[in-house]
Amino acid sequence: MLDSLLSLGGLVLLRDSVEWEGRSLLKALVKKSALWLVYHDFFRDPLNWSKTEEALPGGPLGALRAICKRTDPGPVTIALDSLSWLLLHLPCTTLCQALHAVSHQDSCPGDSSPVGKVSVLGLLHEELHGPGPVGALSSLAQTEVTLGGTKGQASAHILCRRPRQRPTDQTQWFSILPDFSLDLQEGPSVESQPCSDPHIPPVDPTTHLTFNLHLSKKEREARDSLILPFQFSSEKQQALLRPRPGQATSHIFYEPDAYDDLDQEDPDDDLDI
Amino acid sequence: MFVELNNLLNTTPDRAEQGKLTLLCDAKTDGSFLVHHFLSFYLKANCKVCFVALFQSFSHYNIVGQKLGVNLTVARERGQLVFLEGLKSAVDVFFQTQEEPHPLQFLREANAGNLKPLFEFVREALKPVDGGEARWTYPVLLVDDLSVLLSLGVGAVAVLDFIHYCRATVCWELKLRILWRRPSQPTAQRDQSLTYQYKIQDKSVSFFAKGMSPAVL
Numbered sequence: 022m023l024d025s026l027l028s029l030g031g032l033v034l035l036r037d038s039v040e041w042e043g044r045s046l047l048k049a050l051v052k053k054s055a056l057w058l059v060y061h062d063f064f065r066d067p068l069n070w071s072k073t074e075e076a077l078p079g080g081p082l083g084a085l086r087a088i089c090k091r092t093d094p095g096p097v098t099i100a101l102d103s104l105s106w107l108l109l110h111l112p113c114t115t116l117c118q119a120l121h122a123v124s125h126q127d128s129c130p131g132d133s134s135p136v137g138k139v140s141v142l143g144l145l146h147e148e149l150h151g152p153g154p155v156g157a158l159s160s161l162a163q164t165e166v167t168l169g170g171t172k173g174q175a176s177a178h179i180l181c182r183r184p185r186q187r188p189t190d191q192t193q194w195f196s197i198l199p200d201f202s203l204d205l206q207e208g209p210s211v212e213s214q215p216c217s218d219p220h221i222p223p224v225d226p227t228t229h230l231t232f233n234l235h236l237s238k239k240e241r242e243a244r245d246s247l248i249l250p251f252q253f254s255s256e257k258q259q260a261l262l263r264p265r266p267g268q269a270t271s272h273i274f275y276e277p278d279a280y281d282d283l284d285q286e287d288p289d290d291d292l293d294i
Numbered sequence: 295m296f297v298e299l300n301n302l303l304n305t306t307p308d309r310a311e312q313g314k315l316t317l318l319c320d321a322k323t324d325g326s327f328l329v330h331h332f333l334s335f336y337l338k339a340n341c342k343v344c345f346v347a348l349f350q351s352f353s354h355y356n357i358v359g360q361k362l363g364v365n366l367t368v369a370r371e372r373g374q375l376v377f378l379e380g381l382k383s384a385v386d387v388f389f390q391t392q393e394e395p396h397p398l399q400f401l402r403e404a405n406a407g408n409l410k411p412l413f414e415f416v417r418e419a420l421k422p423v424d425g426g427e428a429r430w431t432y433p434v435l436l437v438d439d440l441s442v443l444l445s446l447g448v449g450a451v452a453v454l455d456f457i458h459y460c461r462a463t464v465c466w467e468l469k470l471r472i473l474w475r476r477p478s479q480p481t482a483q484r485d486q487s488l489t490y491q492y493k494i495q496d497k498s499v500s501f502f503a504k505g506m507s508p509a510v511l
Contacts, residue, residue: 066459
């Protein structure tokens with residue numbers, strides 16, 4: 022599914038983060054689909070600070086809009102690295118309108134010359150933007166690929182929205198080879214999981230003690246069957262609610278000896294009256 | 295420069311990497327010792343250094359530099375060091391008329407637009423001198439620090455654009471090394487990430503592995 026993303030057309034949103042970068046996948050997809058590559062270099066001077074004549078008018082947005090006016094009948098893939106840069110420098114509405122105009126070129130009515138399918142592949146660093154702009158671009162996208170992964174293995178969660186069909190989603194594990202070709206995988210590879218060192222066995226701390234910490238079977242049973250004195254069990258509750266008849270109440274038997282003086286008014290015998 | 299830090303980063307002044315951007319971040323502590331380290335490191339490596347110093351005065355860096363074995367006054371006089379003393383030249387923006395925009399022109403603008411004049415100052419300072427023999431190995435840009443720009447009202451996007459232009463023109467065209475200092479934001483490291491603890495002494499910094507007891511040190 023990952024290698025046929027661009028065949029569906031429309032806007033393909035590639036959402037990455039600092040932890041799982043998407044530029045390698047963008048390059049891999051471009052390499053896979055491109056037969057003829059036109060490279061617009063906006064890296065050196067995106068804001069036209071050098072004021073040279075060779076700069077395209079309107080900057081990156083102007084270049085994007087110029088693609089709308091093309092009359093080439095073949096299918097076209099436009100890769101944008103990155104949408105985040107455009108979103109930081111342009112109003113969100115302007116960008117969304119431009120992307121909509123570009124990616125829906127092939128469905129323009131009243132156009133005499135048929136234009137081939139247009140796919141727009143945009144890289145978005147989702148941690149840079151708030152939920153509003155990300156949500157707006159997400160709703161514009163026919164396909165959304167969110168990059169993630171686990172234990173050093175990258176995955177792409179692909180959400181596909183086809184017209185008049187239920188959206189489909191799947192997760193594809195992949196890796197990008199040094200020559201930017203895409204290597205699809207079944208799942209996170211076992212070697213990449215950290216395994217404990219097999220040479221060091223787990224140490225039992227109770228082996229070399231001078232006192233015995235182990236319990237025999239009888240002792241263990243006695244311990245398990247012990248009821249704690251302040252634990253409120255159902256038997257105790259019943260005993261308190263219904264005192265059994267014939268239960269002996271306690272008596273105190275007192276025999277005073279010669280020195281005892283049971284004077285209730287002066288029990289300690291220290292009043293000097 | 296701190297020899298222990300060189301060992302950790304696996305560099306020496308004679309074989310330092312070119313064309314790289316290094317970001318120095320500190321959070322809840324003062325990482326300025328790193329700025330002094332790299333300043334003295336690249337001066338000792340015989341690089342042409344452009345230092346945009348917004349945080350401290352020239353004499354402060356000079357005093358610390360002397361402890362680390364470099365003389366900034368001499369370096370500036372012989373043209374190895376181009377020093378923009380932000381604290382002093384910020385006043386010039388207001389009290390002196392300039393023909394060209396001052397590098398800190400954004401201070402005069404109501405909406406701090408962009409840092410193009412600052413970028414042009416950097417580009418001018420580091421462009422190779424025609425006709426003269428190559429006295430210096432390669433150019434280095436050092437900025438201390440980016441959080442001052444943010445505090446002065448420059449937008450984050452403008453700072454990002456400035457970094458972008460410095461990288462594109464200066465790292466690619468002139469193959470140099472840029473060092474910045476900015477307030478820390480959480481960044482995840484995909485590549486090799488090493489954590490050490492450090493202790494600053496009078497003239498050096500010692501580094502040790504995380505978790506070592508103070509009784510051992």
